[in-house]
Structure formats: structure tokens, C-alpha cells
Amino acid sequence: MSITTTDKNITTQVASSIEQRLKADATPQRLQALQTLNTLQLPTTKNEEYKHTPLTRLLEKNFTFANEISESTLRAEDLNSLLIDGLEADRIVFVNGKFNESLSSAKSSTSLKIVPLKEAIVSSDLARQHFGAYANFKEDAFTAWNTAEWLDGFFIHVDDNVVIDKPVIFYHINDTQAGEVRSSIRNLIVVGKNSEVTFIEKFDSIGSGNHLSTLVTEGVVHENAGLNYYTIQNDKGNRYQYGLMEFYQKNSSRVNTYTFTLDGKAVRNNLHLKLDGEGIESHMYGLYLLGGDTLADNHTVVDHKKPNSFSNELYKGIMDGNSKGVFNGKIYVRPDAQKTNAFQANRNVLLTDKATVNTKPQLEIWADDVKCSHGCTSGQIDEEAIFYLQARGISKETARAMMLYAFAGEVLDNIKHPALHAYIDKLVSERLHKNF
Amino acid sequence: MSKDNQVLEELTSKEYEHGWTTNIETESAPKGLNEDIIRFISSKKNEPSWLLEWRLNAYRQWTKMKEPRWPNVTYPPINYQDVIYYSAPKQKVTPKGLDDVDPELIKTFEKLGISLTEQKRLTGVAVDAVIDSVSVATTFKETLAELGIIFCSFGEAVQKHPDLIKKYMGSVVPVTDNYFAALNSAVFTDGSFCYIPKGVRCPMELSTYFRINAANTGQFERTLIVADEGSYVSYLEGCTAPMRDENQLHAAVVEIYAMKDAQVKYSTVQNWYPGDKDGKGGIYNFVTKRGLCAGDGSKISWTQVETGSAITWKYPSCILKGDNSVGEFYSVAVTNNHQQADTGTKMIHIGKNTKSRIVSKGISAGYSQNSYRGQVHIMKRAENARNFSQCDSLLMGDKCGAHTFPYIDVENNSARIEHEATTSKIGEDQIFYCLQRGIDEESAVALIVNGYAKEVLNQLPMEFAVEAQKLLALTLEGSVG
Numbered sequence: 001m002s003i004t005t006t007d008k009n010i011t012t013q014v015a016s017s018i019e020q021r022l023k024a025d026a027t028p029q030r031l032q033a034l035q036t037l038n039t040l041q042l043p044t045t046k047n048e049e050y051k052h053t054p055l056t057r058l059l060e061k062n063f064t065f066a067n068e069i070s071e072s073t074l075r076a077e078d079l080n081s082l083l084i085d086g087l088e089a090d091r092i093v094f095v096n097g098k099f100n101e102s103l104s105s106a107k108s109s110t111s112l113k114i115v116p117l118k119e120a121i122v123s124s125d126l127a128r129q130h131f132g133a134y135a136n137f138k139e140d141a142f143t144a145w146n147t148a149e150w151l152d153g154f155f156i157h158v159d160d161n162v163v164i165d166k167p168v169i170f171y172h173i174n175d176t177q178a179g180e181v182r183s184s185i186r187n188l189i190v191v192g193k194n195s196e197v198t199f200i201e202k203f204d205s206i207g208s209g210n211h212l213s214t215l216v217t218e219g220v221v222h223e224n225a226g227l228n229y230y231t232i233q234n235d236k237g238n239r240y241q242y243g244l245m246e247f248y249q250k251n252s253s254r255v256n257t258y259t260f261t262l263d264g265k266a267v268r269n270n271l272h273l274k275l276d277g278e279g280i281e282s283h284m285y286g287l288y289l290l291g292g293d294t295l296a297d298n299h300t301v302v303d304h305k306k307p308n309s310f311s312n313e314l315y316k317g318i319m320d321g322n323s324k325g326v327f328n329g330k331i332y333v334r335p336d337a338q339k340t341n342a343f344q345a346n347r348n349v350l351l352t353d354k355a356t357v358n359t360k361p362q363l364e365i366w367a368d369d370v371k372c373s374h375g376c377t378s379g380q381i382d383e384e385a386i387f388y389l390q391a392r393g394i395s396k397e398t399a400r401a402m403m404l405y406a407f408a409g410e411v412l413d414n415i416k417h418p419a420l421h422a423y424i425d426k427l428v429s430e431r432l433h434k435n436f
Numbered sequence: 437m438s439k440d441n442q443v444l445e446e447l448t449s450k451e452y453e454h455g456w457t458t459n460i461e462t463e464s465a466p467k468g469l470n471e472d473i474i475r476f477i478s479s480k481k482n483e484p485s486w487l488l489e490w491r492l493n494a495y496r497q498w499t500k501m502k503e504p505r506w507p508n509v510t511y512p513p514i515n516y517q518d519v520i521y522y523s524a525p526k527q528k529v530t531p532k533g534l535d536d537v538d539p540e541l542i543k544t545f546e547k548l549g550i551s552l553t554e555q556k557r558l559t560g561v562a563v564d565a566v567i568d569s570v571s572v573a574t575t576f577k578e579t580l581a582e583l584g585i586i587f588c589s590f591g592e593a594v595q596k597h598p599d600l601i602k603k604y605m606g607s608v609v610p611v612t613d614n615y616f617a618a619l620n621s622a623v624f625t626d627g628s629f630c631y632i633p634k635g636v637r638c639p640m641e642l643s644t645y646f647r648i649n650a651a652n653t654g655q656f657e658r659t660l661i662v663a664d665e666g667s668y669v670s671y672l673e674g675c676t677a678p679m680r681d682e683n684q685l686h687a688a689v690v691e692i693y694a695m696k697d698a699q700v701k702y703s704t705v706q707n708w709y710p711g712d713k714d715g716k717g718g719i720y721n722f723v724t725k726r727g728l729c730a731g732d733g734s735k736i737s738w739t740q741v742e743t744g745s746a747i748t749w750k751y752p753s754c755i756l757k758g759d760n761s762v763g764e765f766y767s768v769a770v771t772n773n774h775q776q777a778d779t780g781t782k783m784i785h786i787g788k789n790t791k792s793r794i795v796s797k798g799i800s801a802g803y804s805q806n807s808y809r810g811q812v813h814i815m816k817r818a819e820n821a822r823n824f825s826q827c828d829s830l831l832m833g834d835k836c837g838a839h840t841f842p843y844i845d846v847e848n849n850s851a852r853i854e855h856e857a858t859t860s861k862i863g864e865d866q867i868f869y870c871l872q873r874g875i876d877e878e879s880a881v882a883l884i885v886n887g888y889a890k891e892v893l894n895q896l897p898m899e900f901a902v903e904a905q906k907l908l909a910l911t912l913e914g915s916v917g
Contacts (some may be wrong), residue, residue: 048506052845333859335834350849353816357846361857364839368831368861378814378846378853 005321010060011041011141017065020151024310033137033147039164049140052326052358053297058266059240062210068089072096072175074206079103081148082171082204087419089169090114091198092146097151097183097213103171111162112197113155127155131188134246134274135218142242142268148212150186160192167228167417168197176209176237183212188226189219191253196226198417203264205237209252210265212240219246221253223277230420231259231269234402234427239264239348243312244272251277258415259315260424261288262431266295286315287381287411290323290355299324302344304337313344316402316411318356327359329374335366349381349407361371381407400427403433408432454707460816464653471495474622477522479627484598488671493652494611494621495700502828508807508839509747511683511720516573517683518708521623564644565627568603568797571572576640586631587642590617590658593629600631604662608691608728608755616687616725620656624689627657632667632698641897643672646688648708654685661691663698670701675744676710687722694732697756703741703896704752705904708744715774715803718746725752729761729787737764738781739895741904746775751809753782756790756818763792764906766892770908771804773835779825780810780841785818785851791856794825797889800836807839814851821851829859831889 015038022030043050044057072095079093090106092099092114093231099116108114120127137144158164173180191197205211221227227247233239247255261267273282288296303312317325333341348357361374381403390400408428415421465476474495478488501512564575564587565893580587586597594601611621628644648655664671686708690701702725709717719746727736738752754763765781783792792812800806808827829838840857862884870880886893889908893901 074885195701329643338834347606348846350846350851353847355849355850358842360837362841363857363859364837365827365829365831365859366834366837368834368836370831371858371860373858374840375854375856376842376844377855378844378851380849380852 010056011038013065014042014145016087018145021149029132030148033073033144036137037141038142040144049299049328052324053268053295055240055266055267055268059212062240063182063212064183064236066180067253071178074100074103074173074175078177078206079171079173081320082173082202084169084200084419084423087167087169088166089422091169091171092154093171093173094152094183094185096181097185099152106168107245111159112164113157113159114168115155117150117153117155117188124155124280126157126190127188130190130218130220131155133218134220134248135216135244135353140270142245143216145184146184146242146244147218150216150237151213153182153186153188155188155192158191158195158197158225161194163194163195164197167200169202171300172201172203172215174205174208174211174213174215174239175311176205176211176239180209184214186215188340189217191219191221191225191227193222194224195222196241198228199232200230200232200420202232203216203235203239203241205235205239208237209423210240213242215241215243217243217245220248221250221255223250224252226254227256228416229255229257229419232256232424233264233267234262235264237242239267241267243268244270245273246274249277249280249282252279254281256283256416257283257285259286260427261286261290261296261298261339262427264296267330268297268299270299270301272301272303273311274303274305275309278306278308280309280311282311283414284311284313284315285411285414287408287428288315288317288325289408289428290317291320293322294325295326299328300389301330302342303332303334304340304342305334306336307340309337309340309415311342314411314414315346316408317346317348317353317357318407319353319357320346322352322354324355325357327357328362329360329378330364331372331374332360333365333370333372338367338369340367340370340372342372344371346371346374346376347407348378349404350374350378351380396408403434405429406421451553454884456708462518462523464524467520468517469519469521469623473521475912477623477625479624480522480524481594483594486602486765490606490611490844491622494618495623496621497612497614498618501618503615503704504597507749507842508809509749509776509778511747513719514685518618519658520653521787522625546620553639565648566626566628566644575688582662583636583639584633585636585638586629588629590624590627590629593660595617597629597631601629601660604657604660604691604693608693608726609689609724614724616722617689619820620658620687620689620724621714624656627659627668627688629659630661630669630671632663632669634664635666637667638669641670641672643674646673646675646812648684648686654687656686657688658691659688659690659832661700661702661905662693663695663700665695665862666697668699670897671703672897673702673704675781676705683720685720685722686835688724690723690725690752692727692728692736694731695697696735697733699735699737700727701737702727702752703900704740704742705900705907706740706742707746707907708745710744710773713744714747714774717746718775719744721745721750724749725750725762726755727753729758729790730753731761732758732787733760734758735762735764737766737895739766739892740768740779741896741907742767742769742777742779743893743907745777748775748777748779751781753784754792755784756792759787760789761787764788765792765794765796767796768799768892768908769796769806770799771801771806773802773804775802775804775808777805778807778809780808782811782825783813784822785812785814785821785823785874788819789821790818792821794827796827797892798827798829799832799885799888800829800838801832803835803840805837807841809841809858811843811845812853812855813843813845814848814853816847818848819850823851823853825855828858828888829857830885831859831861
């Protein structure tokens with residue numbers, strides 16, 4: 001009788017798959033990250049940070065972690081329906097985790113350098129200095145996974161004293177027509193002093209297969225610089241995603257992030273801002289409109305390290321169908337960070353009795369002269385308000401959609417870029433009128 | 437600034453008021469924990485065999501469990517074999533009435549301001565006094581018995597009302613609920629038991645006063661309150677301990693079982709020895725408190741003023757199982773010097789139209805860390821559940837920390853949940869306003885803190901409110917940030 005043992009541990013499975021992908025590419029850092037992944041193990045729901053997000057279990061169930069990278073024959077016309085109308089932007093397209101030059105339009109200029117990250121960490125001291133300095137892979141197995149595996153991505157350097165008018169947009173497209181896709185992308189962003197820039201990330205897929213993206217974007221925003229970062233997750237396919245966005249902010253810098261999660265299977269967004277300077281202003285906006293059996297998890301961390309800074313966070317969610325929304329917002333105010341003002345609000349509406357929300361706002365404060373608050377609510381649409389509208393000849397469905405649109409409007413109103421505002425506003429209002 | 441420092445110094449050098457010891461002969465079990473010790477405790481208390489089995493089962497479960505590491509507190513590992521699990525004042529005979537109780541013990545409680553002699557009826561409070569491991573006296577028993585109310589020590593209840601104990605003990609906090617509850621279930625020594633019969637409104641406040649006296653002992657008491665249909669009771673709990681350099685462990689379990697339309701109000705003023713100003717010594721207060729609103733329309737209300745203990749780890753919770761049941765939690769937690777508190781509540785909404793309200797006020801000073809940790813869970817069938825939570829933190833000084841960890845889990849769309857939290861310090865403008873009106877700085881701080889905590893203090897029964905206010909003033913006198 002022979003004994004066959006099947007190793008079903010998903011971490012081991014993923015790790016060996018990464019190892020095979022790496023081959024000659026294996027830098028010491030990648031190997032170290034791989035080792036960390038093996039030690040940490042992919043988080044189960046016993047892990048406090050993943051308590052309500054069974055991402056590991058979902059991956060185990062839905063992925064084979066085969067090694068070949070699915071080839072894609074995507075052409076420009078396939079892309080058209082995914083583009084944002086009326087938006088003039090420098091375009092960077094990733095298909096199945098690989099940069100696709102023929103579909104992209106972004107080019108380096110003197111004030112805005114766009115260099116493939118693999119190349120940059122060899123050729124640029126600046127890239128080497130910042131790469132891996134912010135996104136810590138020692139604490140999260142998924143970040144370790146990305147650090148070990150990343151296949152492509154860019155180093156983007158905005159020079160000092162420039163305002164880049166045209167946003168840079170990343171299209172992350174997974175084409176699953178040839179089978180399961182797994183892509184890992186890594187970006188590094190350095191925004192120079194007194195500069196300003198806008199980035200957009202949009203996630204889509206073609207085909208009905210399962211696909212997984214791990215994405216780590218890290219960066220530094222220097223003195224008096226401004227960064228606007230938009231994330232649009234409206235993938236109708238079977239998207240599973242882990243994303244980490246981590247920015248290190250210096251004196252008087254401004255970061256505005258906007259995260260819109262409208263579709264996908266299971267999406268985990270980690271957003272970390274380190275406010276290591278004075279006079280910093282950070283705004284984080286989030287809107288998740290979930291239906292079907294979508295799981296969306298937003299984990300944010302704002303770390304106030306120095307005095308006199310301001311942070312404001314507003315995340316709102318509408319859950320329909322069997323969907324599940326998870327929110328965890330951490331605010332740290334370190335002992336030195338006196339005169340900090342930090343505010344946070346998370347508001348949720350549940351539309352069905354199958355939808356759930358798990359929210360955990362978390363304040364940790366070690367300085368006394370601060371003003372910090374958080375508020376969170378969960379409820380449903382006010383029946384009296386619906387009645388008010390009905391009494392004025394508006395149908396119940398329209399009234400509901402109007403109420404929900406107004407609820408979402410508080411977030412939408414903060415989108416500064418006109419073309420983006422129009423696009424997202426349209427997505428949301430169409431969605432609300434159709435689905436709810 | 438210099439004045440602030442001076443005042444702070446005065447405050448930190450302030451001695452713990454109840455830090456003395458009583459010289460009484462005690463009878464103790466040897467140090468350590470094993471099945472023989474549990475058998476020893478059980479036989480000392482002359483317990484029936486089912487209870488011994490219950491304890492042994494709890495002990496076996498406990499050995500398999502791990503000490504929780506998730507609370508936001510740090511302390512050196514506890515050596516559970518270095519604790520005395522049973523210590524009792526030596527008494528020649530079991531006291532039949534107060535006349536038989538060792539006068540030294542009565543004096544001890546009088547010194548704490550607890551009158552065991554029934555002459556002082558004015559106080560209108562019936563007390564069960566627990567010293568170290570045993571209950572020494574319960575007052576007003578006869579008056580209460582006339583109404584059918586059972587109020588006695590846990591040990592006595594095991595002897596006289598085994599059916600009730602068997603039925604309700606562990607029904608709210610199961611043996612394996614958590615590490616410290618399992619430990620308590622294995623080694624608990626005494627505590628209070630209270631049963632309010634159908635439709636009876638308890639005419640006086642019932643109260644347990646816990647006092648640790650002997651060195652190296654842990655205190656493990658159990659309180660069980662059963663409120664039958666339509667009854668009402670207000671229950672108070674107070675605690676103090678002598679000053680000692682080593683840390684002492686206190687792991688209690690409180691269970692409340694409320695039937696249809698019953699109301700239970702449970703108030704605690706916790707003033708265990710907090711350790712000295714360098715954080716040496718003090719009580720580890722690891723307590724499991726939970727109430728079950730089993731019947732429709734029942735209500736359980738927790739009020740706590742936490743000023744003592746080196747480390748506090750407790751989450752008085754309500755399981756709102758009956759339809760239309762109500763849970764409340766009011767808390768003021770004050771930490772100073774090197775104290776650490778991780779406290780809050782859990783409101784589990786199971787029944788329809790259940791309501792809960794959480795008001796938590798944390799005040800941290802010195803080098804202390806003060807955490808609020810709470811959960812509001814709306815289960816699937818909890819239609820129209822309603823929750824309001826407010827947790828505010830006040831920071832005094834820049835060496836302390838305030839943390840909030842609220843969990844809000846909603847599985848029913850008709851629920852309405854609100855949660856808000858703020859952190860701030862006493863505003864200079866507020867102080868200035870008071871100064872302008874001839875109120876000196878110290879009184880101004882006391883005034884502001886009192887106002888800040890008022891919402892909670894108002895919930896306390898009168899006798900306790902006065903004590904709590906004094907405690908607050910004492911702990912925070914003049915510590916302007």
C-alpha cells in the first residue's frame with residue numbers, strides 16, 4: 001500500500017507557484033519576501049485584519065495557481081468600451097499583469113518620468129532609494145506575495161515645481177478567455193516638491209474566468225506637493241483582488257484618494273497614509289455600491305507622526321443582494337503629533353436582509369492636544385422621505401434611487417476632476433436606477 | 437506649567453486610601469493549581485458531587501485553552517501555579533447571624549464604609565460581604581426572604597437552592613467562554629446569589645462588597661442573578677484591596693438571567709489597588725460579566741465606574757434574545773500612572789425590536805493606556821434593532837494613550853446603528869471661562885470632568901454616585917494637560 005500525501009496548504013501552493021515563475025528573476029529581496037509569505041501564511045479569518053474577509057478561502061476554492069501566464073490577444077478595439085469618455089489622459093495598459101505598449105499612450109517627458117520598474121531599480125538611484133521603503137511586506141502575507149512575484153509596473157517620478165495637467169491612467173485588464181489569470185503589479189511613485197499630479201486606476205476584465213490581481217503602489221509625496229489618486233473598481237467579471245496603496249507624506253503635502261468599488265467578486269483595498277510632517281492635509285473618500293455576492297473590504301490607516309496636520313476620511317456604502325461590506329479605519333496619533341485634527345466617518349445602507357456590513361473604526365491616540373472623532377452608522381432609507389417624494393408624484397423606485405443617489409452624492413461631490421466626475425457620477429446614477 | 441506639575445505630583449504621590457490590611461487568621465490552600473486543589477476547595481465548601489464534576493470539567497477545558505493576547509494591555513506572564521486559590525478568614529463556627537461574625541471582620545468593612553450592622557437601615561442597602569475567598573456576612577436576609585427574594589452567598593445557595601444553581605449557573609457564561617471564565621469556573625470560591633421571584637420589585641439595593649486581604653491569593657468569585665418574570669432589582673458591587681508589591685489576580689464571573697419583562701440594573705464601582713506610581717503591584721482585574729435578556733421585554737443595564745486595578749480587562753455584555761428587550765452600558769473608566777484598561781461592552785441583538793445604548797467615557801492621565809473595545813452585533817432575525825453608541829476619551833498629559841476599537845456587525849437591513857467617538861483634552865478656553873468667573877483651575881477641572889462623566893454618574897444609585905464622584909475628583913485632581 002502506498003501512502004500519498006497531498007499538500008493542500010494554499011500558501012505552499014502559492015509559494016511554489018511563485019518560485020517557478022521567478023526562476024532567473026529571483027532577487028534576494030524577492031526570495032526574502034517569499035520566505036516571509038511562507039512564515040506568515042495567507043491570512044485566515046482568525047487574523048484580526050481579515051476577520052470578516054475570507055479572501056484566502058475564496059482563493060483556495062476558486063484558483064488552481066497554475067503557472068503559465070495566460071496570453072492575451074487583446075486589440076485596441078476590445079479596449080474601447082472600457083475607456084473613460086472625454087478624459088484626456090496618459091494611458092498605461094496592463095493586460096494580465098504585463099505592460100502592453102501598443103495599447104498604451106503614456107510617454108516620459110522631462111518633468112514626468114515613466115520608466116518600467118524593473119529597469120528603474122537597476123538604472124536609477126532614486127528608484128532604488130524609495131523602492132520597498134514604504135510598503136512593508138513583513139506584516140501582510142499578500143504584500144509579501146506581491147513583493148515576491150510582481151511581474152511589471154512603473155516607476156513614476158514627477159519633477160520638482162511642475163503641475164502635470166493630464167492625469168496618468170492605469171488600465172488593469174485581465175483577459176480570462178484562455179483560462180485563469182493571476183497578475184501582480186507593482187508601482188512606485190515619487191512626487192517632487194511643489195508639484196501636483198493625478199493618477200487613476202481602473203480595473204476591468206474580459207471573459208468569464210476567475211482572475212486575481214495583487215497590486216502594490218507605494219510612494220512619497222514631497223514638501224508642498226499634491227497627489228490625487230482615483231481607484232475605479234467596476235469589474236463585472238470574477239475579480240479577486242488585493243491592493244495596497246501606501247504614501248509617505250512630507251511637510252505641507254496634500255493627498256486626496258478616491259476609492260470607488262462598484263463590482264467584483266472579492267476586493268480588498270488597503271490604504272495607508274503616513275503623515276510624517278507638519279501642515280499636511282489628507283482626504284480619503286470611498287464609495288462602495290455592492291450587489292450580488294460581492295465582498296468589498298476597505299482597510300485604511302492614517303498615521304499622524306508630526307504636529308499640526310489634518311486628515312479627513314469619508315467612506316459610504318450601499319449593500320444590496322448578498323453583498324458584504326467591510327470597513328476598518330485606523331487613526332493613529334503619535335505622541336509628538338500635537339494639534340492634530342483627524343476625522344472619520346463611515347455610513348452604510350443595507351438594502352436587503354441578506355446584505356451585511358462589518359465596520360470597525362479605530363482611534364489610537366497618544367497625544368493630548370488633539371481633536372479626533374469618528375462616527376459610523378448603518379441603516380436604511382428613511383421611509384418618511386420616500387413617502388414625501390411619493391406624495392409629490394414620484395414613483396417609489398425613483399424616490400428610492402433619488403435618496404440613494406443623494407446618499408452617494410456626498411462622496412461624489414468631492415471629485416475635483418470634471419471629466420472623471422461626470423464619468424463616475426454617470427456610473428453611479430445608472431447603477432442606482434437600474435439595480436436598486 | 438509649574439503649577440500643573442506641582443498638582444500632578446501631589447496627585448501621583450497620593451496614597452491609595454484602602455491600602456491597609458486586616459490582621460486576621462486565615463486558612464489557605466497551598467499555592468498552585470491542580471485537580472487536588474479543586475477537590476480541596478470543593479470539599480471545604482462541602483459541595484455536592486455534580487458541582488465538583490462541573491469544576492473538574494472546567495479545569496480540564498482550561499488546561500487546553502490559551503490566555504488571550506488580543507487585549508491592548510501588556511503584563512509579564514502570570515504563573516498560575518504561584519497563586520493561592522483558596523483563602524478564608526478562620527472562623528470557629530459558621531456564623532448564624534452577625535453576632536457570630538468575627539468583630540475584626542465587621543471592623544474591616546466598617547473601615548471601608550460598609551455597615552454590616554443592620555442598625556444603619558438608613559442606607560437601605562443589603563450587603564453580601566466577601567473577603568478573600570468567602571462570604572462573611574449577608575445583611576437583611578430575613579426582610580428580603582419575606583418577599584421571597586433569595587439573597588445569600590454562593591456557597592449557601594449551593595446548599596440550599598441547588599436546583600436554581602444547577603439550572604442557571606453557566607447558562608449565560610458557559611464554562612469554556614474564555615480563558616479566565618474557565619479558570620473561574622474551576623476554582624471559584626464564593627460570591628453572591630440572588631433570585632427575585634415573579635412580579636417582585638426588590639425594595640432595597642442589593643450589594644456585594646469584595647475585599648482581597650490575604651497576600652498571594654487570587655480572588656475568584658461568581659455572582660449569579662436570576663430575575664423572574666416582571667421583577668426588578670438594582671445590584672451594586674464594590675471592591676478594594678490592600679497595597680502590595682506583587683500583582684494579584686482577580687478573575688470573577690457575573691451572570692444575569694432576566695426573564696420576561698424583568699429588569700436588572702447592575703452597578704459597579706471598581707477601586708481595586710491600582711499599583712503605586714511606578715506601576716508596581718496592583719490587581720489584575722480579568723472579569724467576565726454578561727447578562728442574558730432571555731424573556732421578551734426584559735432589560736439589563738450595566739453601569740460601571742472603573743478607577744482601580746493595574747490592568748482591567750472586562751466587557752459587561754448583554755445578549756438581547758427576547759423580543760423588545762433592552763441593553764444598556766454606561767461606563768466611566770479612569771486610568772492614571774501606569775494603569776491599563778481595556779474595557780467596553782458587547783451588545784448582541786437576536787430578538788426583534790431590541791434596543792441598546794452604550795455610553796462610554798474614558799479618562800487617561802499619567803502614563804496610562806485606556807482602551808474602549810466594544811461590539812454591536814445585529815443578527816439576521818433582529819428586525820428593527822436600534823443601537824446608539826457614544827465613546828468619548830479625555831486625555832490629560834502627553835504620555836498617556838486613548839484607544840477605541842468598536843466593532844459594528846450588521847446582518848439585518850432594518851437595523852439602525854449609530855456610533856460616534858471623540859477624543860480631546862480639556863480645552864484651555866473652558867478653563868479660561870471658569871477662571872474668569874473666579875473658579876480656580878483645580879475646581880474648574882473637577883467641574884469639567886464631572887460634567888463630562890455626568891451622563892454615566894447619573895445612572896448610578898444615589899449612595900454610589902456620591903462615592904463615585906469623590907473617587908473621580910480624587911483620581912484626577914488638578915491634572916490639567
